[in-house]
Amino acid sequence: MNTAAAGIVPEPIARQPWEMLIPLFALVGFGAAVLYSAGGGAMAPFASSHLLRFSIFMVMAMVIAALPRDLVRMLTYPAYIVVLLLLMAVEAIGQVGGGSQRWLDLGFMVLQPSELMKPTIVVTLALFYSTLPVGMTNTWRALLIPGGMVAMPMALVLLQPDLGTALAIGFGGAMVMLLAGLPLRWFLGAGLAGIVIAPLAFFYGLKEYQQRRVMTMFDPEADPLGAGYHITQSKIAIGSGGVFGKGFNEGSQSHLNYLPEPHTDFVFATMAEEWGFIGGLFVLTVFTFILRWGWKVAQASDDRFASLLAGGMVVTIFFYAAVNLMMVMGMAPVVGIPLPWMSHGGSSMLTNMICIGVLMMVNRWNQKAPRRGLGA
Amino acid sequence: MKSLFSRGKRNSRPAKIMNASILRSSFERRTVLIGTVQGGIGILLAARMGYLAIAENEKYRLESESNRVNLTLIPPRRGWILDRNGAPLASNRADFRVDIIPERLKDPEGTIARIGALLALEPSRIADIKDKVAGARGFQPVEVASGLNYDQFAALSVRLPDLQGVVPQRGFSRFYPTASSVGHLIGYVGPASAEEYEKDPNPLLITPGYKIGKDGLEKQFEKELRGVPGARRVEVTASGRIVRDLETREDIQGEPVRLTIDGPLQDYAARRIGLESGSVVVMDCRTGDLLCMASMPSFDPNSFSDGIGSVEYAMLRDDERVPLRNKVLKGLYPPGSTVKPMVSMALMEQGIDPKETVYCGGGLRVGNRVFGCWNRRGHGAVDMAKGIYQSCDVYFYAMAQRVGMDPIAAMARRCGMGQEFPLPVTSQFYGTVPDPEWKMKKWGREWQTFDTVNATIGQGYMLSSPLQLAVMASRLATGRHVMPRLTLDTKPKGFDNIDFPSEQVEYVRQAMSDVVNGPGTAGRARLPIDGVQLAGKTGTAQVVSLSISNGKSGPWKYRDHGLFIFFAPYDNPRYAGAVVIEHGGGSGAAYPIARDVMTFLFDPAKGMEALTALEKQWGGTAQQRLDARYAAYAAERGAAVSRPPRRDEEIFDRVEAEARVAAAQSQAIADDVIAPRPEANPSGTPPVSAPVEPPAATETQAPVVPEAAPAPAPVTDGGTAQ
CATH class of the missing domain: 3.40.710.10 (DD-peptidase/beta-lactamase superfamily)
Known part of the structure; x- marks a missing residue:
């Protein structure tokens, strides 16, 4: 669609990646409808602020999309250091909420720096690998420095403690490393090590409430009023929706407060109750479109930095969506990860719009310098 | 997938000849690999959702209904016990009453003390209630007081949000006009004990305010006197707040028992x-x-x-x-x-x-x-x-x-x-x-x-x-x-x-x-x-x-x-x-x-x-x-x-x-x-x-x-x- 620029449509508009934007707008609009219902059938407080945030962050994404490559390369490491300092600041002076210390009150807004770290780590590693001499890709130096770059923010986020975000950062970093061409056996080795360490980490590393959440995933009915309540109620909401759902604004699970967090982490369950399987398929399809467009952008770039950057962003968005959906369907432990563009929440909207903005930026770079022939 | 892995390995092993084109092709293969895994997860999610929403729809619809709808039993009015001329020896008196459900009490001591102060209960009565709450099994309601006047009832009702597990209600209580004169003959009523509930696990028995015959004729004629409970179906929120009434069925009063007693x-x-x-x-x-x-x-x-x-x-x-x-x-x-x-x-x-x-x-x-x-x-x-x-x-x-x-x-x-x-x-x-x-x-x-x-x-x-x-x-x-x-x-x-x-x-x-x-x-x-x-x-x-x-x-x-x-x-x-x-x-x-x-x-x-x-x-x-x-x-x-x-x-x-x-x-x-x-x-x-x-x-x-x-x-x- 972006290439089929007919004469009627002005060029700056036709240039936009509509094959991604239209599904995205649809998803955000759908999310607003679900939030309208979750808000008890009103725009306030969720739906209107959801749309407002999206508009603001869309503008921000366009600004990001307009950034020149050199500026991005130049700002990458400073940005990483700033976000890392913010994470340390959270540790020192951050606000405590919900049992962990994640937020930084900047006066005009409450910032969750760990969210910013997710796209930042991707950009940072992409830059690192694009500047790493090709011959060193399969040496230990290719792993040691980026490993430290990933481990530092992960450790800080784990201290908060926020396992979900820490995993997201680690996952994003690892995926960029994979795409950067690091030897596969390292990943296999790490996977094996993970299998060995996971039980140890479970028993000694996790807080009790985190352990309970993990256990709950395997048997939610064991503790129907405690940790299993979230998953049980979420499954009831999704399951009771059936094929076509109970109808807009008719979801009893969310309207009568049985479903916890119906507007944030469990927004998919709220949606599925009212829109059924059809609504769920729509959401999955939209994510497929957006992610597929992201991969196309990554593959279309001939620049190592840009393609790693795009791939990392796609993976970051995917991590959000997949973990959230697995969680609400009872296939993953309850970790506080919202669903991109549907959940109500500023920080996750910010992160995901940064990802989209970066993808649009890479897309623009691609358009300016179309891929040269075959090979590098 | 196996072939993809093995090829990747083979490519990275001859490390000396690593160059940009190899990296590029490795990148392209790996994007396909990750994309494929992502697609697989997407299909898995769709399948899982289909399983929940279609295959298990029936089960979850029932569970959602039982969440939403709360069935409250209305205790039936007990049948009267009449003397030979039709005068009541045991009748019912409409009154305001308060029960507590020990299971739902967050802070039993504090709550009982607050109710005691509100209703001006005697210290010995408060001690009795605490003792009963400590000994009660969770589901058994414990009566705090009955025969309250409207002011006391209202005073308690407005404080309900802070008093979890406290159930004030309008109901009927048993009344024996001649009191001790008929004590041995008629017996008395009381809340069902844990044994009685185990023997007859009727939810009515643990409805706050419901009493069964404990002794004498009240116990002997329990079946006749009991009546049929009414029911109120209401839509409730998770915290128990009633949203609206769906349906109400009146109770049927128990049969009177006519004695030969004058x-x-x-x-x-x-x-x-x-x-x-x-x-x-x-x-x-x-x-x-x-x-x-x-x-x-x-x-x-x-x-x-x-x-x-x-x-x-x-x-x-x-x-x-x-x-x-x-x-x-x-x-x-x-x-x-x-x-x-x-x-x-x-x-x-x-x-x-x-x-x-x-x-x-x-x-x-x-x-x-x-x-x-x-x-x-x-x-x-x-x-x-x-x-x-x-x-x-x-x-x-x-x-x-x-x-x-x-x-x-x-x-x-x-x-x-x-x-x-x-x-x-x-x-x-x-x-x-x-x-x-x-x-x-x-x-x-x-x-x-x-x-x-x-x-x-x-x-x-x-x-x-x-x-x-x-x-x-x-x-x-x-x-x-x-x-x-x-x-x-x-x-x-x-x-x-x-x-x-x-x-x-x-x-x-x-x-x-x-x-x-x-x-x-x-x-x-x-x-x-x-x-x-x-x-x-x-x-x-x-x-x-x-x-x-x-x-x-x-x-x-x-x-x-x-x-x-x-x-x-x-x-x-x-x-x-x-x-x-x-x-x-x-x-x-x-x-x-x-x-x-x-x-x-x-x-x-x-x-x-x-x-x-x-x-x-x-x-x-x-x-x-x-x-x-x-x-x-x-x-x-x-x-x-x-x-x-x-x-x-x-x-x-x-x-x-x-x-x-x-x-x-x-x-x-x-x-x-x-x-x-x-x-x-x-x-x-x-x-x-x-x-x-x-x-x-x-x-x-x-x-x-x-x-x-x-x-x-x-x-x-x-x-x-x-």
């Missing part, structure tokens, strides 16, 4: 017992209807319905007059001389001519022993009638020797002693009618002469309940096998079954009339009503041996029981009954009560007049005195009482066990010859139609008849030493 008479009799401990049973001779089954002192069933308070329980338990025991059914007493008309029937059946006389010289020698008459100076020549109205023991000793024990025991059973009756009561004691076979079986000893002697005067092993005595009175009065009944929907029974020939019945009637109206032992029992003559038979039952007490004075529990069986009018019996006063000091404690109760039956105004005067001396009605006693007890001992048993059943078991022990009291002297006690009023001076009796205590302490006061010397000779 409410006013029951109340009158209970109050007339006064300061004594005893029971009054009155029956209708034409139907067998039990008109009155009063047992006093008693408890207030109204105050039991929210659980038995520890102070109240301690007070009732400490009372040696056992207010928790239904003495009509579970009091067993040696019937004393009240058996003599029955023995006369046995004698006549054995062919003894009632005209035949026996010379009474104050005692009868059998073998080498002398058995004394209560009148040690002797009655002279005594025929059967005089044997009855003068209660001459020697006549019956002599005649019983002739016929033996067996016919007498058979007659006792025919008259209802030792029998259980088909009545809807939770338990009744059937007492003992001893005979040689019984003694051998129970004690392994031969029947002795003195056993027959004791039995003919209703002592020794012989034990019967007031109900049995009343049945005996009605059977003697009518000559028919009258069966008692307690509910109006049962058929009168036994009237076609003739026990005694009519000339014998008339003979005994006349003799029993002479007890009261002639030269008998209960002259002061004469009814102050023209044309209605009372017939009766006195009895004084010794409970301990003479060496311990003379039966008239000294410790209360050693005094003789006073008994009286009666019917009226004597020539055409309409009503019959029995009065038993525990440790009343003799029959003089019993028959004035019978007289007043019968007076009330024929002329309520006259009866009330007598009672009002008495109650002035006693310090109020039975209920007023109970309340005053409770207040005094609570003030004195309130802080130091021990907790009542958790389960009402334990209380019943304890009361029943104690009743059995008490019944065995007189058995201790059964192996001795009983020295008969003087009957109260043998001179037969008619009362000066004075309805006002001196207080019972005075009466028993100062024997009315001078010549009847014997020295408490042993009358039997040394032959007793075995």
Whole structure:
């Protein structure tokens, strides 16, 4: 669609990646409808602020999309250091909420720096690998420095403690490393090590409430009023929706407060109750479109930095969506990860719009310098 | 996928020749790999969602419905218990009440303290509630208070958001208008215990405010009285807030139970017992209807319905007059001389001519022993009638020797002693009618002469309940096998079954009339009503041996029981009954009560007049005195009482066990010859139609008849030493 620029449509508009934007707008609009219902059938407080945030962050994404490559390369490491300092600041002076210390009150807004770290780590590693001499890709130096770059923010986020975000950062970093061409056996080795360490980490590393959440995933009915309540109620909401759902604004699970967090982490369950399987398929399809467009952008770039950057962003968005959906369907432990563009929440909207903005930026770079022939 | 991995590995191994194009192709392959994995996860998610929403839709739809809809049971209004004229003995009163559900309490101590302050509950009550909450299983509601006024109810209701687990509601509570007068008969209601809920896991049983019958008729007729609960389906939020009503079904009130009891008479009799401990049973001779089954002192069933308070329980338990025991059914007493008309029937059946006389010289020698008459100076020549109205023991000793024990025991059973009756009561004691076979079986000893002697005067092993005595009175009065009944929907029974020939019945009637109206032992029992003559038979039952007490004075529990069986009018019996006063000091404690109760039956105004005067001396009605006693007890001992048993059943078991022990009291002297006690009023001076009796205590302490006061010397000779 972006290439089929007919004469009627002005060029700056036709240039936009509509094959991604239209599904995205649809998803955000759908999310607003679900939030309208979750808000008890009103725009306030969720739906209107959801749309407002999206508009603001869309503008921000366009600004990001307009950034020149050199500026991005130049700002990458400073940005990483700033976000890392913010994470340390959270540790020192951050606000405590919900049992962990994640937020930084900047006066005009409450910032969750760990969210910013997710796209930042991707950009940072992409830059690192694009500047790493090709011959060193399969040496230990290719792993040691980026490993430290990933481990530092992960450790800080784990201290908060926020396992979900820490995993997201680690996952994003690892995926960029994979795409950067690091030897596969390292990943296999790490996977094996993970299998060995996971039980140890479970028993000694996790807080009790985190352990309970993990256990709950395997048997939610064991503790129907405690940790299993979230998953049980979420499954009831999704399951009771059936094929076509109970109808807009008719979801009893969310309207009568049985479903916890119906507007944030469990927004998919709220949606599925009212829109059924059809609504769920729509959401999955939209994510497929957006992610597929992201991969196309990554593959279309001939620049190592840009393609790693795009791939990392796609993976970051995917991590959000997949973990959230697995969680609400009872296939993953309850970790506080919202669903991109549907959940109500500023920080996750910010992160995901940064990802989209970066993808649009890479897309623009691609358009300016179309891929040269075959090979590098 | 495997091939992708292996190729990747192979590419990265020859490390020396790594270049940009290899990296690029590795990047492209790996994007495809990751994209494929992502697509796989997407398909997995879609499949999972399809499974939840389509395959398991039914299950989750039900669960979502059961989340959304809350079914609240509306406890059915309990059926009324009515007396024979339709007046309620137990009814329901609309009231405001508060329950707490221990499971939902966040801070039990604090919440109870706050409610206590709001409703101004007594400290002992608060302690009881805390104790019950600590002992309750989660689902059992605990009643905090009922009968609240609107202001208290409103004050509590507005604070509900801070008081989780507290359930104030409008409902009905059980109300017994005559309170303690019907305590033993009707029983009381209370919340179901954990055992009862386990036996019948009906959600109604754990609905706050729902009570089931715990004792007496309330328990016996539970099925009829219960009714059908209503239901309210409401949509609720997760926190339990009601969003809207979906559907309401009204409850169906339980069936009323119509008793044969005459409410006013029951109340009158209970109050007339006064300061004594005893029971009054009155029956209708034409139907067998039990008109009155009063047992006093008693408890207030109204105050039991929210659980038995520890102070109240301690007070009732400490009372040696056992207010928790239904003495009509579970009091067993040696019937004393009240058996003599029955023995006369046995004698006549054995062919003894009632005209035949026996010379009474104050005692009868059998073998080498002398058995004394209560009148040690002797009655002279005594025929059967005089044997009855003068209660001459020697006549019956002599005649019983002739016929033996067996016919007498058979007659006792025919008259209802030792029998259980088909009545809807939770338990009744059937007492003992001893005979040689019984003694051998129970004690392994031969029947002795003195056993027959004791039995003919209703002592020794012989034990019967007031109900049995009343049945005996009605059977003697009518000559028919009258069966008692307690509910109006049962058929009168036994009237076609003739026990005694009519000339014998008339003979005994006349003799029993002479007890009261002639030269008998209960002259002061004469009814102050023209044309209605009372017939009766006195009895004084010794409970301990003479060496311990003379039966008239000294410790209360050693005094003789006073008994009286009666019917009226004597020539055409309409009503019959029995009065038993525990440790009343003799029959003089019993028959004035019978007289007043019968007076009330024929002329309520006259009866009330007598009672009002008495109650002035006693310090109020039975209920007023109970309340005053409770207040005094609570003030004195309130802080130091021990907790009542958790389960009402334990209380019943304890009361029943104690009743059995008490019944065995007189058995201790059964192996001795009983020295008969003087009957109260043998001179037969008619009362000066004075309805006002001196207080019972005075009466028993100062024997009315001078010549009847014997020295408490042993009358039997040394032959007793075995």
